Amino acid sequence: MEKLTKKYGLVTAICMVVGIVIGSGIFFKAGKVLSFTNGNIVKTLAVVAIVGVIMMICSLVFATLAQKYEKINGIVDYAEATLGKRYAYYVGWFMSVVYYPTLTSVLAWISASYTCSLFGIASSTGAQMSVACAYLVAGFAINSLSPRLAGKLQVSATFIKMIPLVIMAVVGLIAGLINGKTIEAFTANIVTEELVSNGGFFAGIAAFAFAYEGWIVATSINGELVNAKRNLPLALILGAIIVIAAYLLYFLGLTGALSTEEMLKINAGLISGSIPQNAFSALFNSPVFGTIVMVFVIISCLGTMNGLMLGCCRGFYSISVRNEGPKPKLFAEISKETNMPQSSSILGLLVCFMWLMQWELVFMNPTSKIPAFWCWESDEASIITLYALYIPIFVAMMVKCKELGVVKRFILPSVGIICCGFMCFCAYDAYKAHGQIWSYLIVFAIIMLTGFFFSSDFRKLIARKKKEEAVLGSDLTETQPESETVSAE
Numbered sequence: 001m002e003k004l005t006k007k008y009g010l011v012t013a014i015c016m017v018v019g020i021v022i023g024s025g026i027f028f029k030a031g032k033v034l035s036f037t038n039g040n041i042v043k044t045l046a047v048v049a050i051v052g053v054i055m056m057i058c059s060l061v062f063a064t065l066a067q068k069y070e071k072i073n074g075i076v077d078y079a080e081a082t083l084g085k086r087y088a089y090y091v092g093w094f095m096s097v098v099y100y101p102t103l104t105s106v107l108a109w110i111s112a113s114y115t116c117s118l119f120g121i122a123s124s125t126g127a128q129m130s131v132a133c134a135y136l137v138a139g140f141a142i143n144s145l146s147p148r149l150a151g152k153l154q155v156s157a158t159f160i161k162m163i164p165l166v167i168m169a170v171v172g173l174i175a176g177l178i179n180g181k182t183i184e185a186f187t188a189n190i191v192t193e194e195l196v197s198n199g200g201f202f203a204g205i206a207a208f209a210f211a212y213e214g215w216i217v218a219t220s221i222n223g224e225l226v227n228a229k230r231n232l233p234l235a236l237i238l239g240a241i242i243v244i245a246a247y248l249l250y251f252l253g254l255t256g257a258l259s260t261e262e263m264l265k266i267n268a269g270l271i272s273g274s275i276p277q278n279a280f281s282a283l284f285n286s287p288v289f290g291t292i293v294m295v296f297v298i299i300s301c302l303g304t305m306n307g308l309m310l311g312c313c314r315g316f317y318s319i320s321v322r323n324e325g326p327k328p329k330l331f332a333e334i335s336k337e338t339n340m341p342q343s344s345s346i347l348g349l350l351v352c353f354m355w356l357m358q359w360e361l362v363f364m365n366p367t368s369k370i371p372a373f374w375c376w377e378s379d380e381a382s383i384i385t386l387y388a389l390y391i392p393i394f395v396a397m398m399v400k401c402k403e404l405g406v407v408k409r410f411i412l413p414s415v416g417i418i419c420c421g422f423m424c425f426c427a428y429d430a431y432k433a434h435g436q437i438w439s440y441l442i443v444f445a446i447i448m449l450t451g452f453f454f455s456s457d458f459r460k461l462i463a464r465k466k467k468e469e470a471v472l473g474s475d476l477t478e479t480q481p482e483s484e485t486v487s488a489e
Contacts, residue, residue: 014234020308026247062216095311106379135302172254387419390420
């Protein structure tokens, strides 16, 4: 069987972490977090910092694991090394069926939304869904047919997406200190009911997890990373530091361009356009700059989608090489021409389309009459579920990794468990009002049960049953002549 070759270096890995994490989240969730914190910039920055620290801690734990294990797909490998093949399969199944495709499809939809807004196309015309589907197909084609090109595009998109963040962080902050808007933002108290949501501080943390998520996807290329045991931990840690600093400075820069109340009005739809578009237009006193920055934002979103599509293409491959999942031999095949798992890539794309339809039906279709009970956001739900799946890995790490020191074996994983539990609590607090937490758990249970029917355990169960039936049939055949003889006598 063909194997994935070493083709990515440290710079590409860092760009994977930064590029996957920094995308639409900082632009898409900023207004939502402000709304949840009642426009309090101090609480908003606290949300950014808290989620960033959680990301950093989990990165450090997985960096330790990365120094020990180097196989096919990071998170699945770690689950297998600490808890065995069965748990690894269900983690891989969740990543392949839920995590990768939900985030990828949401990123495609957000990119399409910004694209339609840029060209003045009404999102209700169906054009937005068409553009989103086109983006998914383009991401699939680049990653599955030309992985080297995908790596180069990831590096390019990372540097491009940093441009608006750096400009807003530097120019916006300087302007805010000069015009006094930044200081004013720290003393403003926005309580207008039409501008705020009923989420609260913890709901803001759950929502902003989307802005930081994706770093774990970089572990999916550890089998293709040169000197992975050294470069992957470095990429995870350095990437996390870059992201946290960029987010905090970007939020501070926004306060120099727009007042907190203006940002809340944009989030509530009372002012057309997006927060970054309006912020840059106000900062440079020209709508042209707002239009230009929207181009950068779209590239940023597409760069993130490209990184997540990388995980989608490898998702079913990572479980098939373990003889798990549907048609393991088919989805474990590597193309000799592209050195990529083509069948796995195609299936990953199809699952992305399914989650894109769910997002459109539940949230974006104005004629939809789906009860609020079923209206949970797939991106946030999948992210928090992954944090829950980290907990058993961290516990097992403390039990099995006896060669590690006290800090790496006990302290870091323990703090990681606390962080993951805190994220789960925040999600519960966000979704408890209409009971969406229970509807998501129902869907999650169905998906995981479906995974059982594609597992090697189920195939062994069926094979054992067939073998027993064959033995029973053989025994009946052997006893049949004796009964006929007795009857004749």
